[in-house]
Amino acid sequence: MTGLSRPEARRGASMADVAKVAGVSSQTVSRVANEKTNVDHATRERVLEAMKEVGYQPNHAARALRTGRFKSIGVIVFTLSTFGNMKTLDAITAAAAEVDHTVTVIRIPDPTRGTVSGAYRRLSEQAVDGVVIIFEAHLLDRAEITLPTDQPVVVVDSNAGDGFTVVDTDQTTGAREATAHLLDLGHETVWHISGPEASFSALHRAQSWAATLSERGITPPPVFVGDWTTDSGYRIGKEIVARGDVTAVFAANDQMALGAMTAFHEAGLQVPGDISVVGFDDMEESKAFWPPLTTVHQDFTEVGRLCIQSLMREIETRTHTPGRTLVPTRLVVRDSTAAPKSAA
């Protein structure tokens, strides 16, 4: 219409726009937006009205630039496709929301040196006040993840170096309970299906299983190494069937336990009649497996809650307090375990 070129993209209304409409200074608008008390009631009403009129939305970037706070937590995760990671992320998201923070997720394709570091760097450029690393990798050590801005970090599910703040499930006690449960039922020994070698939770569970056997004077049999998936459990289940001498299996997660049970069923073995099975995780579905699975319950909600709690403390106090918090597990006995036939 006119010769003037108008600003190409309509950006949202700013405090200045609100101020003009309300007939106040933009600082007063800021005060209203931040719910400061020292604003006259009538003025506040007028400003709120003006905000509505111009459709004011606070500009997060400007606010963050000014305050240095993003009100957001970064989460680095290897995959969302495992029950544990998903549950933990869910809990972290809920806990973060309670303290009015959002969660920014970065998924790493591959837990190798380069990618972790890269992701961390990528995330530290992002708008986050702190980072949770849900990660299973032997590589994690202080040197690997250099902290460019000394950002608060909490690590879940890892044997990370002492410099880190760690929140984790008490893998050791959980695996001990599972193994002891089978031994107490009268099984002569317990075989183990472990998670992948690169995983620290897998390692912890395997070590604890072996230690429990050793303490009772039993030499641990060889470990079957899986990769957390149902498929690997199934494959290993067939190997176990082929052996013919196994009466009790402790799988490092429920999915592998499920796969193994399928192999047993296919071979005509009864669970728990011929062979007992214990899992780890206590997925929602585990109680509906056939038979309902005896397993070690993990309190992922608590893990997530503690992550955020630790992280927020580090953020607010600007201190770094390394340490390890362990969340207890609970053995849930269902129908996949029983005394061995020989003992019956």
Added chain:
Amino acid sequence: MTGLSRPEARRGASMADVAKVAGVSSQTVSRVANEKTNVDHATRERVLEAMKEVGYQPNHAARALRTGRFKSIGVIVFTLSTFGNMKTLDAITAAAAEVDHTVTVIRIPDPTRGTVSGAYRRLSEQAVDGVVIIFEAHLLDRAEITLPTDQPVVVVDSNAGDGFTVVDTDQTTGAREATAHLLDLGHETVWHISGPEASFSALHRAQSWAATLSERGITPPPVFVGDWTTDSGYRIGKEIVARGDVTAVFAANDQMALGAMTAFHEAGLQVPGDISVVGFDDMEESKAFWPPLTTVHQDFTEVGRLCIQSLMREIETRTHTPGRTLVPTRLVVRDSTAAPKSAA
């Protein structure tokens, strides 16, 4: 030491700091940071060196304030605890990473009017360039979710109003295939375990099931309404056992199918001998259920990919192009379905 109070918190090094060390202007540092070509090679090296020396990290807030872009996608989701949502989020995260964007998750406790709107508003204050709503709620309509800044939005898994850009699994065809499969095996009718009433995907699957029966002159039996959980499937399974006249069940997801099968097993019914079961989703575990579950495979990865693709287009072109994209499903026949005994 001196009477001067020093700035309390050490903020990261800025471009100005780098510039001072490198002996250039901060604009040149900016050019190096943004990989512009018009910088002398020697100068670039010097700046990169200086960046390393002072530990420079770009300030995301300042950059976002200047450019108006956050390089982040917001995702509003009701729960991460269903297989589908989790998988979709996973795919979205991966697809977003490919275009160098992060993902900010907001979990809604409850899909009621207030919370959706509130979350949307909360998210629109956040540092995101666009929003994906993974949501199942009848309430979604253009009026409900007012778009204050006219932010790009893509909706998944919903029957949202025509104003929205929607990406969804082809629920209708999937449910039709599942139902037809059972009928083709010779079952006189097929019973349905649906998802919760408030869910549109549940509604679509139920409608399509009913339509498939009707087309063949069969009056659809009453629907059993579940809530997606294994528990509800188990409860309904027991009801089905009590009826005694059911030979074929189509469950709206795999978890409910699993629960129902557990109830059947407990009652001594053979699957598929006495009763056939079909699920929907094709979880990783479904092939290891006992028996391995016949189900409708959903391509969540593709859904996530298309979401980001559509969203990025809207973000980049600043246009809004409503429309519905359907991702095909695939019936996966395993061992939970067979011809009815009467027909054998």
Added chain:
DNA sequence: GTGGTAATTGTTTACGTGAACATCTTGCAA
């Protein structure tokens, strides 16, 4: 009435970046 105090509102400024524009080299053709 005067001084003082508390409550409210306004003004100035800086956060770190990148676009727009200005300036300064360098090299080469005329």
Added chain:
DNA sequence: TTGCAAGATGTTCACGTAAACAATTACCAC
């Protein structure tokens, strides 16, 4: 030698916000 284009670099400024400080008003005790 001069002129001039192309490339490299510097300067200025605004994005929207909130802290720090300044100014104004109203009220109350004496």
